[in-house]
Amino acid sequence: PQTSKFFENPLGITVRYKMSKNICFIDGLEGILKYRDIDINQLVDLPYDAVSYLLILGDLPGDQELAEYSACLHGEREVNREVIDVIHMCNFNIDSIEALRTIVSFISQFDPDINDSSPEGNMRKAIRLIAKIPTIVATYYRIANGKEPVPPDPSLSHGANFLYMLRGKKPSQLEAEIMEKDFILSAEHELNASTFSSRVTASTLSDLYSAVISGLCTLKGPLHGGARAEVTAMIEEIAYPENAESYVLDKLSKKEKIMGFGHRVYKTYDPRGTIFKQLAKQLAEAKGDMHWYNIAEVVENTVIRELVEKKGKPIYPNVDFYSGVIYKYMDIPPQLATSIFAIGRVSGWIAHCFDQYEKKKVIRPRAFMLDEC
Numbered sequence: 001p002q003t004s005k006f007f008e009n010p011l012g013i014t015v016r017y018k019m020s021k022n023i024c025f026i027d028g029l030e031g032i033l034k035y036r037d038i039d040i041n042q043l044v045d046l047p048y049d050a051v052s053y054l055l056i057l058g059d060l061p062g063d064q065e066l067a068e069y070s071a072c073l074h075g076e077r078e079v080n081r082e083v084i085d086v087i088h089m090c091n092f093n094i095d096s097i098e099a100l101r102t103i104v105s106f107i108s109q110f111d112p113d114i115n116d117s118s119p120e121g122n123m124r125k126a127i128r129l130i131a132k133i134p135t136i137v138a139t140y141y142r143i144a145n146g147k148e149p150v151p152p153d154p155s156l157s158h159g160a161n162f163l164y165m166l167r168g169k170k171p172s173q174l175e176a177e178i179m180e181k182d183f184i185l186s187a188e189h190e191l192n193a194s195t196f197s198s199r200v201t202a203s204t205l206s207d208l209y210s211a212v213i214s215g216l217c218t219l220k221g222p223l224h225g226g227a228r229a230e231v232t233a234m235i236e237e238i239a240y241p242e243n244a245e246s247y248v249l250d251k252l253s254k255k256e257k258i259m260g261f262g263h264r265v266y267k268t269y270d271p272r273g274t275i276f277k278q279l280a281k282q283l284a285e286a287k288g289d290m291h292w293y294n295i296a297e298v299v300e301n302t303v304i305r306e307l308v309e310k311k312g313k314p315i316y317p318n319v320d321f322y323s324g325v326i327y328k329y330m331d332i333p334p335q336l337a338t339s340i341f342a343i344g345r346v347s348g349w350i351a352h353c354f355d356q357y358e359k360k361k362v363i364r365p366r367a368f369m370l371d372e373c
């Protein structure tokens, strides 16, 4: 990768914005995923802030840079009274992603940098988006459940703070670690549908909020980020491990898809799915309750047997399967699952938008290219 420019960030951090084609690398046959040339199995043990910095600025931060970046995020986490008032007016009977995109659009109108397209202005907007989206999701959830919003705690990590704002009490160390890893595993995945949407919007030199809202709208669909919510709902519907095999067989006989399986790029195990499976098992063991995990394993074994072994189709668990199981253990309702995906993914969208802004070229495919999708 080539270093394109250095700039002083007026939020107080000196950052280097690195132009790179290698924001993400996927080998779908070998099941390899890298962000900025670093394997996901290494990245998953870092703080989310470090991975967010890596994606957006091109290199892993040093200790000082990480402290400054995290301090910038902490400084921008709170949302004001008007945002809380608008959340009160949202519809709590539908998926939280609807409220999230509405609120992101609402706050964009009051961002003093909305039309500052300089790298510094874009970086300030990026930090606000990454910092505020978890607060919006947690605040929405609390208000929807008749509870007072919980202000962010600057002593906590991105993941721990989100769970704290959601529940009003600090999570266990394991839950905090798993939430942090969830955000990292969800942070980036090359030209997936939502990132492509964000890039298209950025390619017109529209502002960063608009590009992120495009990503949110696209992430919502059940064939993309919406699958996670459907996995949690599916596990609930199956209810007992002994129901799982017949549930899968019934769906497959009706040619219905099993949510959380299959991928356009991976034709083997999705490395994020493998990490999520280990985390789901760890969480189930720590809680002394293997129930939901056992259901998931029967679903997985049945899909592998029926589709991979019998039919030779490369349909393996994807990023959404065991993460959906984890949400069940963490009491995260399906209505929040896609928004939580967005909390992690926003860093990836922004990394791609910055890359696109540097290109100054509109994305304008021809219609015949759709035949290949």
Ligand code: CMC
Residues within 6 Å of the ligand: 192, 222, 223, 224, 225, 227, 256, 257, 258, 259, 260, 261, 262, 263, 264, 265, 313, 315, 318, 319, 320
């Ligand atoms: N369950 C059962 N069969 C499946 C599944 C599944 N989850 N996924 C694909 N297939 C079958 C499909 O029926 C088709 O069979 P046939 O060739 O006999 O018609 C074949 O596999 C190819 O399917 P496709 O839909 O053409 O494959 P695709 O590469 O276009 O789609 C996908 C990829 C992710 C949209 C698809 O696998 C799917 O719909 N999965 C379920 C939804 C899901 O979990 N989405 C999350 C995707 S990963 C995270 C993300 O990108 O956001």
